[in-house]
Amino acid sequence: MEASVSIRLNPFKGSDGPDGAAVPWNPHGRILSERPNFTLDPLFHAGCYYVQDSSAMYVGYLFRKLVPGMDGGCGAASPQKGSRPLRVLDLCAAPGGKTTDIATSLREIMGDSFELTANEVIKNRASVLADNVAVWGDPAVTVTSVDPAVIGRRMCGYYDVIVADVPCSGEGMFRKDPRAEKEWSPKLVELCAARQKRILADAWPALKEGGILIYSTCTYEDAENDANLEWAAEELGGEIIPPENEFESRGVRLTRSGNLLKAGEVPGEGQWAGALRKTASAPVSKACRFEDLNPFVSRMQVFDEKTPRVELDLQQALKYLHRDSLYLPDAPLGMLAVCYRSHPLGFVKNLGPRCNNLYPKGRRILMDV
Numbered sequence: 001m002e003a004s005v006s007i008r009l010n011p012f013k014g015s016d017g018p019d020g021a022a023v024p025w026n027p028h029g030r031i032l033s034e035r036p037n038f039t040l041d042p043l044f045h046a047g048c049y050y051v052q053d054s055s056a057m058y059v060g061y062l063f064r065k066l067v068p069g070m071d072g073g074c075g076a077a078s079p080q081k082g083s084r085p086l087r088v089l090d091l092c093a094a095p096g097g098k099t100t101d102i103a104t105s106l107r108e109i110m111g112d113s114f115e116l117t118a119n120e121v122i123k124n125r126a127s128v129l130a131d132n133v134a135v136w137g138d139p140a141v142t143v144t145s146v147d148p149a150v151i152g153r154r155m156c157g158y159y160d161v162i163v164a165d166v167p168c169s170g171e172g173m174f175r176k177d178p179r180a181e182k183e184w185s186p187k188l189v190e191l192c193a194a195r196q197k198r199i200l201a202d203a204w205p206a207l208k209e210g211g212i213l214i215y216s217t218c219t220y221e222d223a224e225n226d227a228n229l230e231w232a233a234e235e236l237g238g239e240i241i242p243p244e245n246e247f248e249s250r251g252v253r254l255t256r257s258g259n260l261l262k263a264g265e266v267p268g269e270g271q272w273a274g275a276l277r278k279t280a281s282a283p284v285s286k287a288c289r290f291e292d293l294n295p296f297v298s299r300m301q302v303f304d305e306k307t308p309r310v311e312l313d314l315q316q317a318l319k320y321l322h323r324d325s326l327y328l329p330d331a332p333l334g335m336l337a338v339c340y341r342s343h344p345l346g347f348v349k350n351l352g353p354r355c356n357n358l359y360p361k362g363r364r365i366l367m368d369v
């Protein structure tokens with residue numbers, strides 16, 4: 001099986017985007033027959049879809065399966081009825097594939113009743129995450145950039161669910177990233193396994209008693225996968241949620257404590273995912289304040305009803321995304337939201353002879369258009 005290209009459509013933006021074969025474990029996933037030039041598709045920049053490997057979408061599947069209120073969720077992590085929104089932490093979130101997937105599931109099932117913290121410790125990666133989250137457009141997602149230990153210390157017992165998609169030795173990426181293969185060694189596996197334990201132990205106090213940890217990697221190494229989740233259950237206090245295999249016929253394997261997707265056996269790349277329920281007590285600290293994580297100011301552009309909208313054709317939309325100035329003689333003067341296929345891309349200020357382009361500088365496309 002050759003490496004495939006896949007996307008996940010955004011149902012809150014009309015599921016407008018390239019079509020393809022269904023991803024068995026994600027209702028919005030599509031496997032494309034060829035790789036389009038995403039940079040030159042305004043729908044990509046409008047957040048209508050996210051380019052994500054189909055195997056990586058398996059983590060979102062597990063999330064929907066286990067989290068209360070979602071398909072068959074086991075309910076253990078749910079807050080008291082009517083009390084407060086479900087609190088979810090995506091601990092290692094950049095560039096945002098799992099975050100945007102989880103945000104969609106939460107909004108589909110919970111409406112406004114959730115808060116999702118997307119954290120990425122490496123600052124420049126957190127900035128990419130913040131942009132991707134903003135473009136996806138869910139207001140309940142907040143981006144932070146702190147060490148897992150800070151979350152563990154400051155957010156005692158706060159979260160109902162933690163997703164930890166940890167850095168790993170990356171065997172599942174060899175086909176896509178030849179560098180990962182060059183860098184791989186048994187020593188690297190050892191280092192990664194130790195770092196993953198540290199990340200889990202550091203963030204652990206932030207998970208409430210009864211809360212769910214979803215743990216995933218893109219490697220095939222037992223030491224980084226089953227063995228580490230089992231270590232967490234044993235040492236930190238949890239019980240493994242027994243894995244099932246609804247997708248055996250689609251190439252998904254069952255391992256001791258999770259599921260393994262191997263490149264060549266499934267359409268996408270490698271992924272392992274498993275889950276546990278926390279049994280250890282986690283007293284909620286009174287001093288626990290979300291603001292203490294210094295969340296990023298949201299970069300989401302809000303397109304209200306008052307700002308007139310102007311439809312652009314493909315060439316105009318690409319010029320806009322390139323930050324060229326536009327000439328829109330038939331449009332009203334002043335602030336305008338410019339759209340492609342009715343999806344807002346950003347703002348311009350129409351001065352008459354030209355429009356000032358207010359597209360965020362950091363998101364400008366660099367290719368010739």
Ligand SMILES: C[S@@+](CC[C@H](N)C(=O)[O-])C[C@H]1O[C@@H](n2cnc3c(N)ncnc32)[C@H](O)[C@@H]1O
Nearest residue numbers: 092093094095096097098121122165166167199
């Ligand atoms: C597998 S990637 C996450 C991919 C992401 N979940 C997605 O779906 O787009 C692992 C992330 O962990 C971050 N990371 C690296 N070292 C870390 C550490 N010590 N603690 C927490 N996160 C770390 C990396 O910067 C990287 O963004």
